[in-house]
Amino acid sequence: MFASFIRYLDSVKDRDPAARSRWEVLLYPGVWALGMHRIAHFLYRGELFLLARLVNHISRMFTAIDIHPGATIGRNLFIDHGFTVIGETAHIGDDVTIYQCVTLGGTNPANGVPGKRHPTLHDGVIVGSGAQILGPIDVGQRARIGANAVVTREVPEGATMVGIPGRPVPVAAENYSQDFVPYGTPCSEKFDPQTQQVEILRCELATLQKRLDSLEAERRGPEAQQERRA
Numbered sequence: 280m281f282a283s284f285i286r287y288l289d290s291v292k293d294r295d296p297a298a299r300s301r302w303e304v305l306l307y308p309g310v311w312a313l314g315m316h317r318i319a320h321f322l323y324r325g326e327l328f329l330l331a332r333l334v335n336h337i338s339r340m341f342t343a344i345d346i347h348p349g350a351t352i353g354r355n356l357f358i359d360h361g362f363t364v365i366g367e368t369a370h371i372g373d374d375v376t377i378y379q380c381v382t383l384g385g386t387n388p389a390n391g392v393p394g395k396r397h398p399t400l401h402d403g404v405i406v407g408s409g410a411q412i413l414g415p416i417d418v419g420q421r422a423r424i425g426a427n428a429v430v431t432r433e434v435p436e437g438a439t440m441v442g443i444p445g446r447p448v449p450v451a452a453e454n455y456s457q458d459f460v461p462y463g464t465p466c467s468e469k470f471d472p473q474t475q476q477v478e479i480l481r482c483e484l485a486t487l488q489k490r491l492d493s494l495e496a497e498r499r500g501p502e503a504q505q506e507r508r509a
Contacts, residue, residue, distance in 0.1 A: 283354075290355040294376055294459055309358030312344035316352065323348035350383075353402070360408075366397035368415070375400050376459075378408040378426075386414040401436075405459070 288301040291310065298304050315338035322331035331348035339345045342361055346352075349367040356371055360379035365371070369383045385396030395415040400406070404418050407426035412418065419436030430445035438447045 287355055290374065291357045294357050294461075295359065307359075308342035308344060308361045309356075312338050312342040312346060312358060312361070313352065313356055315342075316346040316348070316350070319346075319348035320350070320352075350397075368395050369397035370399040372400060372402040372404070372420075374402055375404045375406075377406045378410075380409045381406050382411045382413070384411060384413045398430075405461075 285301070288304045288310075291304045291307065292298045292301065295304075298307075304310060315334055319331045319334040319338070322328075322334065328348075335346065335348050344358055344361045344363050346363075346365045347367040347369070350365045350369045350371070352365075352371045353373040353375070355374045357376045359376070362380045363377055364382045364384065366383055366385045368385070371383075383398050383400070398412045398414065398416050398418060400412075400418045401420040401422075403421040404424070405422075406412065406424045407428065409427040410424045410430070411428075412424065412430045414431055416431065416433050418424070418430070418434040419438065421437050422434045423439040424430055424434070424445065425439065425441035427443070428440050428445040429443045430440055432445070434440055434445075435447070440446065441448050
């Protein structure tokens with residue numbers, strides 16, 4: 280058990296260049312939240328639901344990370360910084376990395392798979408900051424969810440998802456072959472939120488221009504007929 284805990288600390292240290300020792304990793308809120316979740320999940324499985332919720336509540340107060348006691352979490356989960364919400368029926372595999380302000384959220388209980396409202400993240404998934412993964416969907420192994428993406432559909436293995444709604448995008452081979460890419464996507468202009476915003480504004484401007492041209496043509500139609508008659 281001690282050896283497994285050391286491997287966990289090392290796995291976090293490997294994914295965070297700011298960590299200089301295992302002792303420093305021990306102070307991370309994500310480590311504390313995961314440890315307290317293990318206790319809450321044990322109580323939850325024993326149907327001690329009130330005690331499980333109490334442990335969850337204390338953990339949330341001290342770490343700003345809300346993991347429902349019913350969530351199933353594999354080995355070496357790294358939650359960086361915090362402010363994350365993980366729902367009751369979420370399943371998380373091994374070696375998953377989740378950055379700040381992420382939600383693994385549910386949908387209307389009347390929709391989707393009965394008893395399964397939250398997503399499943401398979402081994403090696405990386406979820407960028409601010410991303411929202413909603414509903415009983417599967418996120419395939421080694422998939423990457425870019426910052427602020429909203430994902431509501433199945434994600435294939437190894438895919439990189441960006442945008443709202445989340446859509447797969449091609450990634451350069453030198454970036455795809457890396458074992459770990461912080462925040463889920465390479466740091467390049469292609470994934471710069473400001474650049475994406477400019478592209479959105481250009482599309483909106485082009486749509487408005489087409490609409491204006493159409494209105495101008497409609498307005499000039501009667502005038503052109505009158506000119507021909509004259």
